[in-house]
Amino acid sequence: MKWLVYIAFIAISLAAPLVFPAYTQQFSALWVLIILAMTWDMQGGQMGYNSLGNIFFFGFGMYVSAVVQVSIAHDIGEYTYAGGINVFQFTDGQYFTGLVLGVAAAGILCALLAFPLGWILFGLRGPYFAIGTLGVAIAAGEMVGTWEWVGAGQGISMPPFPGNPDTAKFVLYIMNMITGMVCFAVIAWLYSTRFGLALNAIRDDEQKAEGMGLQTLWIKRVCWAVAAFFVGICGAIYGNTVGFIEPLEVAFQTIYLGIFMVVAVLLGGKGTLWGPVVGAIVFHTLKEVTWTHFLGWQWVALGVLIVVIVVYFQEGIMGWLQRQRPEWFGIRVESREPEAEAAT
Amino acid sequence: MSVITKFTTAAALGAALVSMPLSASAEEFITLGSAISLTGKYSTNGLHAQNGYDFAIKKINDAGGVDVGGTKYKLRVIYYDDESTPARGAQLAERLIAQDGVQYMLGPYSSGLTKAIAPVTEKYQIPMVEAEGASRSLFNKGYKYLFAVLSTSEQYLASAIDLAAGMAEREGKSPSDVKIAMAFENDPFSLDVRAGVADDAAKYGMQIVVDDKLPRDLSDMSATLTKVKALKPDLLVVSGHSKGAATAVRQIGEMGISVPMLAVTHCEAADVTGKFGDTANGILCSTQWAETLTYEDPFFGSAANYNEEFKAAYPEYADKKVPYQTAQASAAVWVFKDAFERAGTLDKEALRDAIAETDLMTFYGGIKFSAAGNNVAKPMVLRQIQDGIYNVVAPPEFASHELQWPRP
Known part of the structure; x- marks a missing residue:
């Protein structure tokens, strides 16, 4: 049964852009949200640390990959100079080498950066941690925004994908999909190990976890590094999908994706494996519909959605399912209410 | 339980709506996006x-x-709200082209959004005539399908620098004695204006005493103005779209800043005369277009005529200036009409070539594109607000009034 779900999920993911090629970009954006939601839930759901700054790695990865991709062929300072009149071109070889190196560098550097950052931030708890991480993301956006070498507020136009636009979208979709699936597999595996239990122990009572001999600071940092790795890669691919990156609204977009990932997790169900995935799918669909059919009212619709989730539906979709149908999640229930028995 | 039902219904409804693209009926409409x-x-x-x-x-x-x-088509536009963010803009351009089947694009507002959307239209080889993206960085990427009817941003305040140099000479000083304070919003448009000002200032050897980048969504620049108050520059330059203009004029009034020359972009769009009255007097405003200019075409008539007709159609502009942003948007539509009629076909490649060959005189000014896609046939003008009226003071060939100096 479990494997059937996985196979169906992979098949649908592969088939989606082939059956509805016009929507490939939307599916790509959906994967981005899924990856961000899954990695957010590692801290927010499983470990009990509500980070508002995961978007930092998204932007950092995006900029790392942009710098690598441009530098491979041109001087980045000249490329981004505001008054520049030179025309810059990339060969196919430069583009693809740049893309591979850029994405790899983004993932690795983000993961490495999570350690020193985590060393500072994981001393904070609760709302202090949330605001601390948010501060990192905002500060990073403002700093990159004044750094002329990477274009400051002008941003960077990414090298264009050589060839057919449909191929470009498909290639980037597949990159997103593979990142998402590997990310899911890694997370699912982590949750099945002692490491996953340690995360839950930290969430439930950090003092006790430490008292039992868990190296909590180390565990928290590893957890964040794993998330940062995937978020960085995801940001790098996203930069290439959008084609133009700039610090405040594309890279370190705290109030857009930075919040959407949290909403998606809350909607899908915090602290569950599938919750972030389901939440991201439902949220993305809702958003795409309301966003274009209530022009000008979309933010109101989003606000209402957040209020409804937080006030009436805290357990999320998967949390609700888990309560209604525990046997689907391998939870054995000794005695159930008679009418529920009759219904099944 | 009922909440869940609502969610699932909404989700199902959403899926249904998303999978139903708007079909563009081509019989009598040309659909722009x-x-x-x-x-x-x-x-x-x-x-x-x-x-x-x-x-x-x-x-x-x-x-x-x-x-x-030989066939008559009506024009129509599919609009989406890009929320002023480039990421959303690029996604929506993709959506317009891939899902809604749009073949011809009108530009978004601002250089930043245009920078986000141009790679998408270029990728799909969709001609885009844009009216609101002026940064030079748009025209050094080798784009073939991007055409801009407006002048590029380094020209916005070039005349102000020339005027400042002229005034210094009149006062018996050298232009290199001129001290400039600059405050620019940290976005692609304003930074390009800044690059232009810096180049021009360097040409005269002027000294730049304040060079501040201000945050987006500019609502406070008192820190910069405090420095200005202390350093007493000869020229203060501010650029930050409408919000920047409104904030600058408001706080200059509140803080009692006095500089002999003050040059700002986007005065009309921010309606500084209507909002701040006398405080706005003496400000130099760069503009792409003014209703007092003598440009003319057979369809819209003169610039003044456009101004009147537009105000009649949109009464909310009755006691405001019609901003040049509006005029150039209309001009962009006109470029499409002209190109469609010359191309004689709806084929986007033929249309692209026809747009590239555009050579028009319009109410908005001349329109002729360079190989890079920017309009090279129209200059910028500089107006000064004199007793609440916008009067053209530079460049000399368009000037209708003398510059009032120093600023009251």
Whole structure:
């Protein structure tokens, strides 16, 4: 049964852009949200640390990959100079080498950066941690925004994908999909190990976890590094999908994706494996519909959605399912209410 | 339980709606697409631009539409709200082209959004005529399908620097004695204006005493103005779209800053005379277009005529200036009409070539594109607010009034 779900999920993911090629970009954006939601839930759901700054790695990865991709062929300072009149071109070889190196560098550097950052931030708890991480993301956006070498507020136009636009979208979709699936597999595996239990122990009572001999600071940092790795890669691919990156609204977009990932997790169900995935799918669909059919009212619709989730539906979709149908999640229930028995 | 039902229904409904693209009926309509800022920090100007598009489209449709190879077509536009963010803009451009089947694009508002959307239109080889993206960095990427009817941003305040140099000479000083304070919003447009000002200032050897980058969504620049108060520059330059202009004029009034020359972009769009009255006097405003200029074409008539007709159609502008953002948006629509009629076909490649060959005189000024896609046939003008009236003071060939110096 479990494997059937996985196979169906992979098949649908592969088939989606082939059956509805016009929507490939939307599916790509959906994967981005899924990856961000899954990695957010590692801290927010499983470990009990509500980070508002995961978007930092998204932007950092995006900029790392942009710098690598441009530098491979041109001087980045000249490329981004505001008054520049030179025309810059990339060969196919430069583009693809740049893309591979850029994405790899983004993932690795983000993961490495999570350690020193985590060393500072994981001393904070609760709302202090949330605001601390948010501060990192905002500060990073403002700093990159004044750094002329990477274009400051002008941003960077990414090298264009050589060839057919449909191929470009498909290639980037597949990159997103593979990142998402590997990310899911890694997370699912982590949750099945002692490491996953340690995360839950930290969430439930950090003092006790430490008292039992868990190296909590180390565990928290590893957890964040794993998330940062995937978020960085995801940001790098996203930069290439959008084609133009700039610090405040594309890279370190705290109030857009930075919040959407949290909403998606809350909607899908915090602290569950599938919750972030389901939440991201439902949220993305809702958003795409309301966003274009209530022009000008979309933010109101989003606000209402957040209020409804937080006030009436805290357990999320998967949390609700888990309560209604525990046997689907391998939870054995000794005695159930008679009418529920009759219904099944 | 009921909440869940609502969610699932909404989700199902959503899926159904998403999978139903708007089909563009090609029998009598030419469908243009545009992602425009209806919310967010650029919404004031996004709306000005949208009104400009809609005004021109209505006027063209009322006059019978566009004659393409003997068939009459009406124009229409699919709009989405890009929320003033580039990431959303790029996504919506993709959506317009891939899902809604749009073949011709009108530009968004601001250089930043245009920079985000141009790679998408270029990728799909969709001609885009844009009216609101002026940064030079748009025209050094080798784009073939991007055409801009407006002058590039380094020209916005070039005349102000020339005027400052002229005034220094009149006072018996050298232009290199001129001290400039600059405050620019940290966005692609303003930074390009800044690069232009810096180049011009370097040409005269002027000293730049303040060079501040201000945050987006500019609502406070008192820190910069405090420095200005202390350093007493000869010229203060501010650029930050409508919000920047409004904030600058408001705080200059509140803090009692006095500089002999003050040059600002986007005065009309921010309606500084209406909002701040006398405080706005003496400000130099760069403009792409002014209703007092003598440009003319057979369809819209003179610049003054456009101004009147637009105010009649949109009464909310009755006691405001019609901003140039609106005029150039209308001009962009006109470029499409002209190109469609010359191309004589709806084929986007032929249309692209026809647009590239555009050579028009319009109410908005001359329109002729360089190989890079920017308009090289129209200069910028500089107006000064004199007793609440915008009068053209530079460049000399367009000037109708003398510069008032120093600023009252």
